[in-house]
Amino acid sequence: MLFLTLKCVYEFVNRRDVNRHKEMINFELKNISKWSSDLFHLIYPNTCLICENELPPSNKFICSFCHNDFNYTYFERYSEPTPLDQLFWGRVSVFSTYSYLYFEKTKSTQPILHALKYGDKPEIGIEMGKLIGEQVKQLSSFQGIDALVPVPIHPKKEFTRGYNQSEKLADGIAEILNLPVLSNYIERTKNSDSQTKKGRFKRWDNVENKFISKNTTNFKHIAIVDDVITTGATLEVIVRILQENNPELRISIISLALTK
Numbered sequence: 456m457l458f459l460t461l462k463c464v465y466e467f468v469n470r471r472d473v474n475r476h477k478e479m480i481n482f483e484l485k486n487i488s489k490w491s492s493d494l495f496h497l498i499y500p501n502t503c504l505i506c507e508n509e510l511p512p513s514n515k516f517i518c519s520f521c522h523n524d525f526n527y528t529y530f531e532r533y534s535e536p537t538p539l540d541q542l543f544w545g546r547v548s549v550f551s552t553y554s555y556l557y558f559e560k561t562k563s564t565q566p567i568l569h570a571l572k573y574g575d576k577p578e579i580g581i582e583m584g585k586l587i588g589e590q591v592k593q594l595s596s597f598q599g600i601d602a603l604v605p606v607p608i609h610p611k612k613e614f615t616r617g618y619n620q621s622e623k624l625a626d627g628i629a630e631i632l633n634l635p636v637l638s639n640y641i642e643r644t645k646n647s648d649s650q651t652k653k654g655r656f657k658r659w660d661n662v663e664n665k666f667i668s669k670n671t672t673n674f675k676h677i678a679i680v681d682d683v684i685t686t687g688a689t690l691e692v693i694v695r696i697l698q699e700n701n702p703e704l705r706i707s708i709i710s711l712a713l714t715k
């Protein structure tokens with residue numbers, strides 16, 4: 456009897472110790488997890504790319520305030536030709552065009568483009584691509600596209616940047632439209648000087664020999680994807696080259712931003 460009583464007391468004390476140990480271990484684990492989460496947040500803060508405010512876990516890259524502040528073109532609502540359609544009038548025959556945002560230096564589009572091009576943030580290209588894809592999906596003029604062709608950047612630039620920003624946009628659009636991305640369909644042949652101080656015609660000369668595409672394609676309708684369109688000179692050359700090799704090919708244009 457005495458033995459049994461002692462055994463019960465021993466087991467009770469032992470179990471209580473085990474439970475206390477378990478609680479202590481859980482407490483330590485919780486603390487470690489909190490510390491590591493704080494540390495992770497310190498190294499990789501989840502902040503909005505534009506206003507740099509902290510993002511809720513459900514948001515990626517851009518907060519809802521900045522989202523509402525986007526400089527939208529609203530081209531999806533146009534029944535008449537858009538300024539982007541008009542940009543190619545008398546230059547090349549383009550089937551359909553779309554740009555998601557207007558680019559103005561003082562507006563919210565600039566930090567997006569900056570982050571995409573120089574901020575080592577390929578993810579933002581994919582995210583913006585998905586947003587563009589959602590819009591293009593609803594446009595009847597973009598139905599029946601067979602493939603997306605990103606505007607290439609020079610291989611040296613791609614090596615330094617680690618990615619081609621237009622290809623990342625195309626990847627995001629492709630995810631929504633379920634299309635192939637033809638990354639090597641057009642090649643860039645030489646690195647051009649900065650084009651910003653040159654006039655439109657000089658720029659055209661400068662751009663003319665930069666691209667080659669000897670490929671013919673069985674696709675009927677492709678969309679070229681660009682990050683930002685200013686004069687349209689680069690796209691004009693690419694469209695010409697593609698149409699020389701494939702006279703029947705329908706070519707459309709999709710860009711993240713159009714300079715206003």
Ligand SMILES: [Zn+2]
Nearest residue numbers: 503506518521
């Ligand atoms: Zn923000």
